[in-house]
Amino acid sequence: xxxxxxxxxxxxxxxxxxxxxxxxxxxxxxxxxxxxxxxxxxxxxxxxxxxxxxxxxxxxxxxxxxxxxxxxxxxxxxxxxxxxxxxxxxxxxxxxxxxxxxxxxxxxxxxxxxxxxxxxxxxxxxxxxxxxxxxxxxxxxxxxxxxxxxxxxxxxxxxxxxxxxxxxxxxxxxxxxxxxxxxxxxxxxxxxxxxxxxxxxxxxxxxxxxxxxxxxxxxxxxx
Amino acid sequence: xxxxxxxxxxxxxxxxxxxxxxxxxxxxxxxxxxxxxxxxxxxxxxxxxxxxxxxxxxxxxxxxxxxxxxxxxxxxxxxxxxxxxxxxxxxxxxxxxxxxxxxxxxxxxxxxxxxxxxxxxxxxxxxxxxxxxxxxxxxxxxxxxxxxxxxxxxxxxxxxxxxxxxxxxxxxxxxxxxxxxxxxxxxxxxxxxxxxxxxxxxxxxxxxxxxxxxxxxxxxxxx
Numbered sequence: 001x002x003x004x005x006x007x008x009x010x011x012x013x014x015x016x017x018x019x020x021x022x023x024x025x026x027x028x029x030x031x032x033x034x035x036x037x038x039x040x041x042x043x044x045x046x047x048x049x050x051x052x053x054x055x056x057x058x059x060x061x062x063x064x065x066x067x068x069x070x071x072x073x074x075x076x077x078x079x080x081x082x083x084x085x086x087x088x089x090x091x092x093x094x095x096x097x098x099x100x101x102x103x104x105x106x107x108x109x110x111x112x113x114x115x116x117x118x119x120x121x122x123x124x125x126x127x128x129x130x131x132x133x134x135x136x137x138x139x140x141x142x143x144x145x146x147x148x149x150x151x152x153x154x155x156x157x158x159x160x161x162x163x164x165x166x167x168x169x170x171x172x173x174x175x176x177x178x179x180x181x182x183x184x185x186x187x188x189x190x191x192x193x194x195x196x197x198x199x200x201x202x203x204x205x206x207x208x209x210x211x212x213x214x215x216x217x218x219x220x221x222x223x
Numbered sequence: 224x225x226x227x228x229x230x231x232x233x234x235x236x237x238x239x240x241x242x243x244x245x246x247x248x249x250x251x252x253x254x255x256x257x258x259x260x261x262x263x264x265x266x267x268x269x270x271x272x273x274x275x276x277x278x279x280x281x282x283x284x285x286x287x288x289x290x291x292x293x294x295x296x297x298x299x300x301x302x303x304x305x306x307x308x309x310x311x312x313x314x315x316x317x318x319x320x321x322x323x324x325x326x327x328x329x330x331x332x333x334x335x336x337x338x339x340x341x342x343x344x345x346x347x348x349x350x351x352x353x354x355x356x357x358x359x360x361x362x363x364x365x366x367x368x369x370x371x372x373x374x375x376x377x378x379x380x381x382x383x384x385x386x387x388x389x390x391x392x393x394x395x396x397x398x399x400x401x402x403x404x405x406x407x408x409x410x411x412x413x414x415x416x417x418x419x420x421x422x423x424x425x426x427x428x429x430x431x432x433x434x435x436x437x438x439x440x441x442x443x444x445x446x
Contacts, residue, residue, distance in 0.1 A: 025433075026427075026434065030427070089434075089436055090436040090437055090441075095436060097432075103331070103334075104327055104328075104334055105331035105335075108328035112328075112428060114429040115429055120432050159435060182439045183438065199442075200435075205338070206249075206338055206340065206341040206343065207249040207250075207253075209382070210248075210252075211242075211245060211249065211312075212408055212424050213314050213382070214311070214313055216381065216422050217313030219422075
């Protein structure tokens with residue numbers, strides 16, 4: 001679902017860790033959070049692998065990129081590994097987030113509980129529709145896009161979500177870059193031209209459906 | 224962003240092709256569609272790789288799982304490769320799609336242009352709210368979930384999107400399975416218990432933000 005640029009499977013010159021490994025860190029984190037919620041204090045690469053459909057070797061290899069986390073005879077201590085993965089992902093600190101575009105998608109994302117659970121707090125929303133500006137949606141104030149530099153500085157906002165129609169996406173991105181935003185999650189199906197220091201991930205929901213289509217037309221072998 | 228179960232990086236017993244390769248097919252398809260839109264008739268693994276940030280060897284290796292698509296001295300014929308990839312993904316045929324849950328997210332997905340562009344047509348929507356049933360959203364009729372078997376049969380619906388709150392997701396999934404749905408794209412942040420013949424991909428949007436967070440806290444090496 002991410003832009004290709006963000007998902008090569010092999011190490012790139014940008015970073016020594018393959019992006020596929022980083023994306024699996026999120027999956028390990030979720031399973032660990034589930035395990036803790038279910039009262040488990042420790043786990044193993046075998047259990048994590050089984051829960052996720054990976055081999056235990058894959059789990060160990062992925063984590064080995066970042067350090068040594070297991071204990072002989074114990075395995076992984078869940079909350080310790082959660083803390084370590086969050087630190088690697090940068091979500092050991094809360095992120096203040098802005099969202100631009102308050103159509104159905106933007107409003108849906110503002111109500112999306114999963115963000116807050118993982119440490120992402122939407123603190124400001126931006127639009128250009130006078131009917132929306134000054135209102136509050138899901139408890140978050142809606143500002144005019146023209147004010148994004150001031151608001152971003154005031155609230156220490158480093159990440160933003162673009163949920164505007166494609167024709168407006170680049171203009172919005174330019175405004176966000178000028179406001180000092182460092183990372184953009186882009187739901188508009190266009191490739192953004194951004195300076196190198198600004199990171200971006202493009203979300204293309206049709207890719208998920210294509211993957212589903214593939215798995216339906218290529219069912220698992222019987223037996 | 225997909226359920227771990229759907230995204231191991233290595234071949235699984237389910238399928239000889241690694242899921243990461245299948246997900247890159249979607250990315251190749253998008254770039255090929257852009258190239259055709261821009262008037263290109265042919266391309267090369269080098270060009271595709273450059274556009275996507277992969278090596279040309281990666282592109283060739285991925286495509287080699289499915290056959291021989293290049294021509295010596297020419298490279299790939301774009302529309303031929305588009306047709307081939309669509310056939311592999313199963314999107315050479317149109318898919319009739321249902322969506323369950325018409326909150327902000329469901330309505331946003333109904334208006335999501337990207338689905339139709341890739342051959343996915345939402346032909347029915349389901350909810351349990353009497354205020355919504357019988358209405359039409361984005362030109363699509365809204366039915367009661369209780370009618371999903373009949374509607375699915377009538378419209379040959381094989382795939383469905385779940386966009387209901389987590390506590391209702393399993394009940395909805397059970398109804399979809401009983402209606403003969405073969406693939407489910409699940410936006411509710413819960414793992415669904417499904418019979419083996421039903422394929423599912425779970426969408427967790429917080430994973431995209433975690434990946435963005437990682438890329439912001441681990442900027443590319445200078446130079």
